[in-house]
Amino acid sequence: MRHTCSILLLAAGLAAGSVRAQVAIEGTVQLPKPSVDRGLNQRYSASADIALAPTNPPAAVVYLEGDFRSTQASAAKTPAQVAQKNIAFAPDLLPVLVGTAVEFPNMDDTYHNVFSYSKTKRFDLGRYRKDEKPTTVVFDKPGAVTIHCEIHERMRGTILVLETPYFQKTDPAGRYRLEHLPAGSYVLKAWVAGDDVRQRPVELKTGMTFHVDFPAK
Amino acid sequence: MMLVVLAVTTATVYLAEKNRRSNQQQLLDAQFQNRVQSFLKIQAAQSEAITEKCLALSHSVRLRAALEERDVDDLYQNALTELEEMLDRTGASPDATRASFFRFFDGDGLILSPENHPAGLTDQPALQEALSRMAKGLREDDEQAVGFIALARGNRPSALRRIVLTKIRGPNGKMLGALVVGFPLTNLEDTEVDRAGAIQSGIWLDQRLYIETLSLADRQLVSERLRAASSKETANHFPIDLESGPHLLYYKALDPETQFAPAYQVCLYPLSASIRDEQALRWKIIAFGLVVLSFGFAASLFVAKGLSKPVEKIVAGSVENLTRRKQAEEDLRETNRELEKALTELKATQQQVIQQERLSAIGQMASGIAHDFNNTLTPILGFAELLLENPRLLENRAETRRCLEMLRTSAKDAASVVSRLREFYRPVETDEEFPLVDLAKIVQQAVSLTEPKWRRQTQATGLTVEVVAEAKASPFVAGQESALREVLTNLIFNAVDAMPQGGRISLETSVEEENAVIRVRDNGAGMTESVRQRCLEPFFSTKGERGTGLGLSMVYGIIERHRGKLEIESAPGQGTTFIIRLPIADASAMQNPESSAQASAKSSLNVLIVDDEPRVLEVVSAYLRCDGHSVSTAASGREGLEKFRRNQFDLVVLDRVMPEMSGDQTARFIKQVNERIPVIMLTGFGALIEVSGSQPAAVDVVLNKPVTLDVLRKTIGKLLHAA
Numbered sequence: 001m002r003h004t005c006s007i008l009l010l011a012a013g014l015a016a017g018s019v020r021a022q023v024a025i026e027g028t029v030q031l032p033k034p035s036v037d038r039g040l041n042q043r044y045s046a047s048a049d050i051a052l053a054p055t056n057p058p059a060a061v062v063y064l065e066g067d068f069r070s071t072q073a074s075a076a077k078t079p080a081q082v083a084q085k086n087i088a089f090a091p092d093l094l095p096v097l098v099g100t101a102v103e104f105p106n107m108d109d110t111y112h113n114v115f116s117y118s119k120t121k122r123f124d125l126g127r128y129r130k131d132e133k134p135t136t137v138v139f140d141k142p143g144a145v146t147i148h149c150e151i152h153e154r155m156r157g158t159i160l161v162l163e164t165p166y167f168q169k170t171d172p173a174g175r176y177r178l179e180h181l182p183a184g185s186y187v188l189k190a191w192v193a194g195d196d197v198r199q200r201p202v203e204l205k206t207g208m209t210f211h212v213d214f215p216a217k
Numbered sequence: 218m219m220l221v222v223l224a225v226t227t228a229t230v231y232l233a234e235k236n237r238r239s240n241q242q243q244l245l246d247a248q249f250q251n252r253v254q255s256f257l258k259i260q261a262a263q264s265e266a267i268t269e270k271c272l273a274l275s276h277s278v279r280l281r282a283a284l285e286e287r288d289v290d291d292l293y294q295n296a297l298t299e300l301e302e303m304l305d306r307t308g309a310s311p312d313a314t315r316a317s318f319f320r321f322f323d324g325d326g327l328i329l330s331p332e333n334h335p336a337g338l339t340d341q342p343a344l345q346e347a348l349s350r351m352a353k354g355l356r357e358d359d360e361q362a363v364g365f366i367a368l369a370r371g372n373r374p375s376a377l378r379r380i381v382l383t384k385i386r387g388p389n390g391k392m393l394g395a396l397v398v399g400f401p402l403t404n405l406e407d408t409e410v411d412r413a414g415a416i417q418s419g420i421w422l423d424q425r426l427y428i429e430t431l432s433l434a435d436r437q438l439v440s441e442r443l444r445a446a447s448s449k450e451t452a453n454h455f456p457i458d459l460e461s462g463p464h465l466l467y468y469k470a471l472d473p474e475t476q477f478a479p480a481y482q483v484c485l486y487p488l489s490a491s492i493r494d495e496q497a498l499r500w501k502i503i504a505f506g507l508v509v510l511s512f513g514f515a516a517s518l519f520v521a522k523g524l525s526k527p528v529e530k531i532v533a534g535s536v537e538n539l540t541r542r543k544q545a546e547e548d549l550r551e552t553n554r555e556l557e558k559a560l561t562e563l564k565a566t567q568q569q570v571i572q573q574e575r576l577s578a579i580g581q582m583a584s585g586i587a588h589d590f591n592n593t594l595t596p597i598l599g600f601a602e603l604l605l606e607n608p609r610l611l612e613n614r615a616e617t618r619r620c621l622e623m624l625r626t627s628a629k630d631a632a633s634v635v636s637r638l639r640e641f642y643r644p645v646e647t648d649e650e651f652p653l654v655d656l657a658k659i660v661q662q663a664v665s666l667t668e669p670k671w672r673r674q675t676q677a678t679g680l681t682v683e684v685v686a687e688a689k690a691s692p693f694v695a696g697q698e699s700a701l702r703e704v705l706t707n708l709i710f711n712a713v714d715a716m717p718q719g720g721r722i723s724l725e726t727s728v729e730e731e732n733a734v735i736r737v738r739d740n741g742a743g744m745t746e747s748v749r750q751r752c753l754e755p756f757f758s759t760k761g762e763r764g765t766g767l768g769l770s771m772v773y774g775i776i777e778r779h780r781g782k783l784e785i786e787s788a789p790g791q792g793t794t795f796i797i798r799l800p801i802a803d804a805s806a807m808q809n810p811e812s813s814a815q816a817s818a819k820s821s822l823n824v825l826i827v828d829d830e831p832r833v834l835e836v837v838s839a840y841l842r843c844d845g846h847s848v849s850t851a852a853s854g855r856e857g858l859e860k861f862r863r864n865q866f867d868l869v870v871l872d873r874v875m876p877e878m879s880g881d882q883t884a885r886f887i888k889q890v891n892e893r894i895p896v897i898m899l900t901g902f903g904a905l906i907e908v909s910g911s912q913p914a915a916v917d918v919v920l921n922k923p924v925t926l927d928v929l930r931k932t933i934g935k936l937l938h939a940a
Contacts, residue, residue, distance in 0.1 A: 110606050115279070117286045129608050148282045156388050 023204045026177040027212040029060040029170050029190045058192075061095040061160050062176045062214075063167035065199075066186040079103050079136055082147070082157060084112045089147065089157030095167045095191075096159060101138045106130050113150035120161060121145045144191070160191055190214040223513075229506065249486045250454070252416065253467050257482065262587050264379070267303075267316075267400060268361055271383040274299050275360075275396055284321065284385055284393045292321055293331045296396070303398075304337060315400070317378065318344075322395040326352030329394070337399070343368055348397060351382060354476050355395065360384050364477030365422050366399075372436070374419050374427045377402050377480075379471075417485040421447065421468060423478035428485070435459040439483070443468060447481055456488070463488040501559045504552075511552045518545060589771065592706055593631040599669020600624050623665055626702075632923050633699040651695040651779070653802050656733050657688040659698060660724045663705035671713045671722075680719030684709060687725045692733035695802040700775045707768045708737040708795050714760060715741030715793065732798040740792040749787050822846045822933070823864070827857035827871040827883060828899070833922070837870060837899070840926045854878030858886050866894060868933065873900035884915035895936045899924055 079101040083090045087108060096102065106112045106128055114134070115124035120143030125134040127150075139145065139161040149155035160167075170176045183206045189199040198214045274280065277299060283291035296319060297304075304316050318337025321329045328348055347366040355362060362382045369376040378399035387393045402420060419428030426440045438459060443466075446453055451470035456463060465486040470479060600620045604610055611617055664686045671682040694701075705724065712722045716739060725736040744752060744759075751757045753773045772795075776783045779799055787793035824846050828834045831852070838848045849864065851857035855878055857871065869887055873880035884896045898916045918932050 109609055111608065115282070117279075117282045117288045117291050119286065119288075146282070146285065148278050150278050153276055153278050153281075154388070 022179065023181040023183055023206060024177060024179045024209040025062075025064075025181065025188060025202065025204075025212055026175075026209065027062075027214065029062060029174040029176065029192065029198075029214040030216045031058040031060060031170070031172075031174045032192065032196075032216070033058075057172040059093050059172065060170045060174065060176075060190050060192045060214075061093065061162075061167055062170060062178065062188065062190045063095065063162050063164050064178065064181060064186050064202075065164060065189055066184070068164050068166070068182075081105065082114075082159065083107050084114070084149065084155070087152050087155060089149075089155055091169075092157040093169060094157070094159050095169055096139055096161055097165055097167075098142050098161055098163050099138065099140055100161075101136045102159060103136050104134050106132070106134075111151055112155075114147055115150055116145050116147045118143070118145040121159075127151070188212055223510070227506075229509070249416075249465055249467065249484075253469075253482075253484050256418075256484075257469065260482075264363070266587065267398070268363065268381055268383075270303060271381050271396060271398055272361060275383040275385045280396070281385055281387065281393060284323070285387060287323065287329075289321075289329045289332070292329065293336055296321070297335070300398070316398045317401055319396065319398045320348060322348075322352050322397065324392050324394055326355070326395075328352075348380075351380060351397075351477055352395065355382060355384070356476060359476075362476065363472050364475055365402075365420070365471065365480035367422060367425070367427070372419075372427055372431070373429050374402055377420055377422060377427055417487075419483050420471075421481040421483050423480075426483070428483065432460055435461060439466065439485070442466070443481070443483065447479070457485075459485075461487070497562065501562065504555045504559050508552045508556050511549055514545065515549060588768065589634045589703060590631060592703070592710065592768075593627050593634060596627040596666045596669055597624055597631070599673075600627075603669070619665075626662060627666060628923070629925070630699045630702060633697075634703075651697055653693045654696050654698045654701065655691060656694055656701075656735065656799070657686075657691040657726045659701050660686045660688065660705060660726055660735060663702050663709060664724065666702070667706050667709040667713070670710060675719070678717070678719070680717075682713055682716060682719050682722070684713075684722045685724070687723055689725060689727040690733075691726065692728050692801050694733050694779070694799045696779050696799065701779070704772045704775050704797065705735070705737065707772050711768060712737065712739035712741060712793070715739055715743075717742075720792075728801065729798075731801055733801050734799075735797045736794055737797075738792065738794040743789045743791045743793055744785075744787040745789050749785055752785070753783075822867040822937075823849075824868045824870060825849050825851065825857060825861055825864075825866045827851045827854060827869070827875070827880070829853060829872060829875045833872065833899070837924070837929070840929055841870075843926070844930065854880070854883035854886075857883055858890075861887055861890060868895055868897070868936070870897045870899060873898055881913040881915070884913055888915040897932060897936070 080094060080096050081103045082094055083105050085107040087110070090107075094102070104112075104114045104125060107130065109130065111127045111129055113125060113127045116122060120141050121137065121139050123137050125137075128134045139159060142161050142163045145159045145161060147157045147159060166178055166181055168176045168178050181204055183204050185201065185203050187199050188202045189197055191197050196217065198217060200212065200214075202210060202212065204210070274296070277295065279295045280292060280299075283289075283295060300316065300319060304319070316337065320331065320336060323329055326349065328345060344366075347368075351362075351364055351366070354364075360383065364380045364382070366378055366380055367376050368378060379402055381398045381400070383396045383398075385393050385395060417428055417430055419426065421427070421440075421443050424440075424444060426436055426443070428436070428439075431439065439457065442455070442457055446455070447468065447470070451473045452468065454465060454467040457466045458464075465488060467484045467486070468481045470481050472480070600623050604617065604620055610620070664684050667684065671684055675682050709722060709724075716722075718741075720740045722737070722739045725738070727734050727736075748759060752759075753769050757770075773783055776797055776799070781797060781799040784796040784798070785793065786796070822841075824841050826834060826837050826841075826848060827850075828837070829852055834850050834852070838850055841848050849860055849866070851860050854871075854875055857869075858878075861869065869884075871880045871883055875883075880898055880900070884898065887894065887896060895917045896915060898913070898919045899922050900919060901922045917936055920928060920932060
């Protein structure tokens with residue numbers, strides 16, 4: 001399956017090549033349909049949980065995999081943010097470079113308690129309110145970290161810790177555009193969900209814009 | 218003369234015997250069924266509580282997260298914290314409400330092994346195998362399933378476990394895994410304190426019989442009959458002849474819907490015991506006949522004596538006559554003794570019947586209390602959650618205060634529900650003295666207390682449920698405040714359940730002809746005539762699995778107790794109106810409640826509090842500190858005693874049940890050191906002590922937990938005043 005995709009994509013990519021001053025890749029990731037909320041047994045959800053049901057639109061992260069250790073020094077000095085707003089994580093998918101610090105401010109009038117049991121990064125911020133500032137978490141290992149709120153069972157988010165500075169989150173339609181890429185051979189990957197990572201090799205040449213689509217597996 | 222007596226006696230004995238025969242069988246059946254039913258009811262109530270708890274647990278975010286990450290360590294650690302109260306860590310005696318083990322399955326039905334975690338039962342192959350089989354049998358749509366497994370072969374019911382499987386689903390409804398909790402099964406004997414060997418009970422599981430005491434032949438016999446019977450009916454009873462004598466066998470499927478191996482509760486009632494009873498009764502009847510006969514003889518003797526007096530004079534002194542008379546007197550004394558014996562036996566039998574009635578009542582009461590207790594917990598949970606979830610609310614002092622007052626009222630009600638257990642060892646008082654209560658106020662409180670429930674319903678469905686109190690008058694009645702509140706909260710809960718489409722509930726208070734009247738009106742689904750007629754019966758419910766069928770029967774009981782009347786007006790689609798009429802009391806007779814502040818001791822005291830429960834310690838210290846006393850605390854009797862020896866105290870407050878050294882012992886030691894220091898004992902068994910009169914000598918006053926500030930103050934005031 002993956003091979004078929006790659007061949008298709010390769011053809012598409014070459015056809016779209018155009019002359020530019022720098023290397024760029026653009027394209028579309030075919031995203032899964034928004035999941036239907038099963039409406040978990042409401043008897044056991046906290047009352048504040050019931051009123052809301054914002055199912056976050058699906059999104060993916062596209063990134064270039066390779067050895068970029070030399071360029072990493074310049075990455076992410078300012079901490080990134082995953083806020084809790086309207087009983088949801090905003091954003092609910094955040095790609096960061098390894099070593100990035102992330103803040104988790106509470107914008108709601110209720111308590112939140114963000115934690116993760118992921119092997120990549122375990123942490124537990126405890127309960128805090130709007131006016132309390134929880135500790136900042138540094139994500140020092142690559143991998144996907146699923147985050148939860150202990151109080152609100154439907155809150156769920158992912159922090160994707162990457163070893164490359166070349167990544168972008170797609171828009172809700174699945175479109176992306178990566179710019180200022182170095183020339184060379186790499187693997188371009190699209191992270192859609194924990195077990196759905198699509199990839200294909202790319203040969204980047206200076207001054208070209210490539211077009212790579214990632215259809216559903 | 219003799220003939221008439223003989224004829225009458227024979228006829229009486231014959232009729233009594235005939236009547237007895239037909240009654241006996243019916244009585245036996247009814248008695249047995251009654252006991253088995255109440256036993257099963259208790260079991261059902263326990264099981265319901267267990268499944269609810271598991272369902273709540275399956276929604277824990279932490280458990281889900283750990284399961285998703287397949288982090289077994291976190292999974293068991295978190296579950297252990299949540300299940301702490303439910304898990305039986307001692308393993309000493311099986312208790313059906315306490316889980317003997319728990320496990321998690323992953324999404325593929327494989328057991329996640331609880332390495333290094335005390336999740337109960339070591340991983341024996343039998344358990345692994347049985348649970349894996351269950352995981353495979355779980356249907357896609359089921360959130361929860363109940364089944365039974367045997368941990369070991371053999372006949373002992375203690376090898377059996379009731380298994381509650383609860384699915385844990387991920388954000389998209391995908392099954393992440395399942396929580397499995399195993400409970401031992403209750404045995405009927407455990408709940409009976411009756412004659413030895415009265416009823417044997419066990420389980421018929423997967424074509425195998427688990428009853429400990431049967432012989433091999435009997436076991437086979439019972440198994441055969443059950444195999445045949447259970448394939449046709451899920452519950453039935455029939456007589457069966459065993460080696461040990463004739464028995465009545467009753468069986469019932471424990472969970473008829475189960476997709477797992479079916480399990481049946483089996484009860485055997487020995488008819489031999491009842492045959493003994495029957496024979497005893499027959500002898501009593503014959504003895505009674507003899508007595509009547511002898512009276513007849515005596516009477517005829519008397520008449521004969523009168524007639525033959527002149528003749529007798531002639532033969533006076535005749536030795537033969539004298540012997541005969543002595544013989545008759547001896548006979549009379551003999552029958553008299555028999556009669557007395559029969560009477561005592563009859564009394565004993567009667568006592569037994571009463572005891573049996575009580576036991577079945579305990580069964581109903583237990584589920585009743587669980588039901589009411591849950592009702593009072595609803596506002597406690599609701600308001601507490603409200604305060605925790607909305608930090609803004611805490612800044613509004615008036616609103617916070619209102620919530621806290623609601624919490625206190627509900628907690629007091631919960632305490633009074635538990636105190637109702639006392640009615641089992643307290644002789645029923647025919648003239649209960651009630652204080653005067655303001656009905657309109659109680660209505661208002663009931664509306665506020667139920668608010669979390671109907672507000673939540675409104676939020677959940679988006680359809681408005683409105684509850685309003687309309688006080689046209691504000692009459693006083695003699696009554697128990699908490700019981701009357703319970704009546705109204707029950708009616709409001711029912712009304713809310715009857716209005717899935719939303720609607721309006723009104724509680725109108727008025728005065729009509731010497732009666733205080735409350736009308737609880739809803740515009741919900743209403744009842745059909747047959748439902749209306751049956752709705753007050755215990756265990757009658759239209760709410761299916763969600764209902765216990767006890768709410769309205771409680772309501773009815775409470776109103777009866779208050780010498781009131783309950784009327785119901787209802788028609789399908791027209792809504793329902795409950796009309797409660799209570800006799801009005803003279804409000805002018807109402808006394809001003811004694812101001813609690815006055816009763817409190819004026820001076821500041823040095824108080825020692827001993828309790829192993831830190832929360833009780835905290836609350837009682839806060840109470841006393843608030844009144845300006847200085848407080849020292851101790852977490853055990855030993856520590857308390859040490860502090861007592863080293864410091865000067867004016868008063869000791871201690872718990873009764875503590876590990877190491879009990880409250881009774883501690884009190885005794887304290888009195889040995891200084892017998893003039895008053896000792897107050899706080900106990901969950903206060904009511905029991907009060908009734909049975911077993912108050913420990915070293916204790917001055919016994920107070921019931923939970924204790925309120927007011928009661929504590931008054932007691933301290935009284936004690937020190939007396940001193």
